[in-house]
Amino acid sequence: MGGGDTAKQLELMCDLGSDVLACTPSYSLYLADHAERQGLDPAELPVSTVIFGAEPCTDPMREAIERRLDVTGIDIYGLSEIVGPGVSVECHEAQNGLHVWEDRFYPEVVDLETGEPLPAGEAGELVLTTLSKEALPVLRYRTGDVTSLRYDACDCGRTTVRMDNVTGRTDDMLVVRGLNLYPSQIEAAVVGVDGVAPQYRIDLHTRNNLDVIELTVERAADADRTVGELESVVFDRLDATLSFTPDAVEVVEAGGIERTETGKVKRVYDHR
Ligand SMILES: [Zn+2]
Numbered sequence: 001m002g003g004g005d006t007a008k009q010l011e012l013m014c015d016l017g018s019d020v021l022a023c024t025p026s027y028s029l030y031l032a033d034h035a036e037r038q039g040l041d042p043a044e045l046p047v048s049t050v051i052f053g054a055e056p057c058t059d060p061m062r063e064a065i066e067r068r069l070d071v072t073g074i075d076i077y078g079l080s081e082i083v084g085p086g087v088s089v090e091c092h093e094a095q096n097g098l099h100v101w102e103d104r105f106y107p108e109v110v111d112l113e114t115g116e117p118l119p120a121g122e123a124g125e126l127v128l129t130t131l132s133k134e135a136l137p138v139l140r141y142r143t144g145d146v147t148s149l150r151y152d153a154c155d156c157g158r159t160t161v162r163m164d165n166v167t168g169r170t171d172d173m174l175v176v177r178g179l180n181l182y183p184s185q186i187e188a189a190v191v192g193v194d195g196v197a198p199q200y201r202i203d204l205h206t207r208n209n210l211d212v213i214e215l216t217v218e219r220a221a222d223a224d225r226t227v228g229e230l231e232s233v234v235f236d237r238l239d240a241t242l243s244f245t246p247d248a249v250e251v252v253e254a255g256g257i258e259r260t261e262t263g264k265v266k267r268v269y270d271h272r
Contacts, residue, residue: 003027003262006034010045017046022076022085025057025065026265029198032068033259043070049092051076053085055264056166056184060192068198075165079143082130088163094155097162104132107161108140109149112170115142123148125170126163144169146182174204174268176211179244183267186215189241190234195223199257204270211272214248221254 001009003023009031012018021028028050032042047069052062053076062073077098078085087105088098100107106129109118118124126143145166153159168182175181183202191198197218205212217234219227230251239245260266 006031006261007038010035010038010040013045013047014040019046020049020051021047021071022051022053024055024264025052025061025073026055026260028052028065028069028073030259030261032065033255042068045069047071049074051089053078056168056187058165058167058184058188058191060188061198064191064198077145077163077166079145081141082128082133082138087128091154091156091158096154097150097164099154099158099160099162100149102160104130106131107149107163109147109163110142112146118148120151121148123164123167126166144171146170172268174202174213176204176213176244181242181244185242186238187267189237190215190217193230193233193237195220195225195230196234196251197221197254199259200267201257202268204268204272206272212247214250215246216250216252216257218255218257219251219253227251227253 001012035042035045048071050065050069050071051074057075066073072092072095074090074092074095075098076085076089078087088100090098108127109122109124110116110127111118111124123146126145126147128141128143129139130137146168147163147166150162154162167184173180173182186202187200190196190200197220199218201216203214219230223230225233231249234249234251235245
């Protein structure tokens with residue numbers, strides 16, 4: 001099925017006993033919310049594996065989805081300029097980096113400023129060359145996606161180079177009062193906080209010629225902590241992990257952040 005029409009997705013999933021769901025990470029949560037509203041337990045759906053693509057997904061976000069739907073979450077990567085999803089994918093066994101199909105795509109990671117190739121393990125921009133594509137081959141194409149490469153053997157036994165989960169795009173980087181931050185770093189810091197739902201939004205403004213960044217997170221429906229407690233916990237977590245404190249943290253009740261049924265979720269609203 002294509003995107004949207006979530007009631008029908010759920011109906012087909014139950015009728016046909018669908019085992020694997022392929023969608024954006026945010027849509028899998030949307031689907032879980034929708035299932036609950038229909039009186040279904042998301043963990044009881046027949047799906048055992050979700051393949052996530054098209055949006056960056058941090059480990060805390062993946063864990064939140066795995067718990068909610070009782071699934072194994074697998075990251076897939078691709079880009080429409082090359083092949084769409086399928087340039088690389090995680091293995092079910094290790095879930096530890098995405099195996100690049102090296103017989104088809106030659107990956108490099110380069111320094112964002114200089115374009116020089118970086119050693120294994122260092123984060124930079126992913127550059128791809130297609131080795132077998134006809135009609136529209138690409139040579140050292142700068143993807144704009146930030147990741148790193150690893151050449152060590154995977155626990156699953158496959159020997160292809162692996163890339164880490166994409167942490168952001170070179171054009172997503174937020175520059176706030178001289179600090180460079182990716183939205184995924186904020187996601188990684190706040191989504192694992194006990195009592196916080198895997199939803200957030202970042203708003204950027206200019207006030208008195210200064211950048212102002214405001215973060216909105218959502219209280220989980222079953223949270224024990226109050227809104228006030230969560231605000232200070234989130235604030236402290238950002239300070240401790242990123243040495244960054246937003247100008248405001250607002251915690252809204254469950255369901256308070258707008259969801260996206262189709263397409264990619266929008267997390268950052270830059271009003272500057
Ligand atoms: Zn593997």
